[in-house]
Amino acid sequence: MNSWFKKAILVSSIACMAAFSHQVFAQENHAPAIDKVEKVLGLEVSSVADAPVDGLLQVITNRGLFYISQDGKYFMQARIFNLDEDMRNETEEALGEIRNEGLKKFENDAIVFKAKDEKYVVNVFTDITCGYCRRLHSQIAEYNDLGITVRYLAFPRGGMQSQSFEDMVSVWCAKDPLEAMTTAKSGDAVKPAKCENPVAEQYEFGQLVGVTGTPNIILPDGSLIGGYQPAPMLLQSLKQI
Known part of the structure; x- marks a missing residue:
């Protein structure tokens, strides 16, 4: 040496x-x-x-x-804003880094509706009972057609003692989680199932990074959109990153 x-x-x-x-x-x-x-x-x-x-x-x-x-x-x-840097949201910048770092833990634990011609990937905190989550999912093909892959993370709004939490565990533990997610968001009952699952950890992670409701969408730069966005509007947000 x-x-x-x-x-x-x-x-x-x-x-x-x-x-x-x-x-x-x-x-x-x-x-x-x-x-x-x-x-x-x-x-x-x-x-x-x-x-x-x-x-x-x-x-x-x-x-x-x-x-x-x-x-x-x-x-x-x-929220701390930097007036000398065009009102940059310093708090959101810090949270963005934490979100992207934390998402690595769930790289293989999301329920993924993948675009064939993938251009963008978004992570969506979702609850199977929320109206706007159901509206977003009813248009999942439109998101995919625009090249947007949607990765669902669990955020049962009622907390970890709620029926929604138990139902989301069943979705994640189903033989076909994608089919189970679609069934649940259609308002139909999901077959109960148990397994080792990430639902509680994803819920806690959502709380950590500023998620207070559903749907909440994490963009590739770590920024967070609180609420539903139609596919064309989400595409415009992604193009501006």
């Missing part, structure tokens, strides 16, 4: 150690604020970082993204 290569490995190792040390320091340095979020509000903090506004921390919890003052006194749910 030549000296240059040894030096490169050493530099890389030091950089990794420094990054890890910085992360640990950040967690320890902000421990009082994190502790208050978890103990007072009952939230689970998964990560903490400096917010775009001086004096604020950005915390990612099991219930979404929030901001807290560094002393832990003030807690807020807000």
Whole structure:
């Protein structure tokens, strides 16, 4: 092993150690604020970082993204806009990164209605009982014809103790999940089924990334459209990315 290569490995190792040390320091340095979020509000903090506004921390919890003052006194749910960058939504930018990273976990766990001539892929948080979810699904062929692949993620609006949750588990566990999804969204009963499934994890992930209802559509850049969009309108949104 030549000296240059040894030096490169050493530099890389030091950089990794420094990054890890910085992360640990950040967690320890902000421990009082994190502790208050978890103990007072009952939230689970998964990560903490400096917010775009001086004096604020950005915390990612099991219930979404929030901001807290560094002393832990003030807690807020807000959107931060950057006036110097054409009103860029800094909060949405952060959430977009979290959404796209989190979607990787469900790469093989969505119910996918794939376009033959695929141009775009969207992830749609859905509930089988919601009217606009049913309207979207009734036009699934139109989305596919426009080159839009639709990947369904579960978001039972009634929560994990609801009948909708149990029915969505049955859809994901059906021998033919695509057929079961269409049956359920037609208002017909789904044959009960049980298996290892991602419904609860997808529901929790939706809450984490700002989903509050259905349908909610995640575009390829990580941005979120709250609500139903007809196929031509969704196509225009995708073309503008």
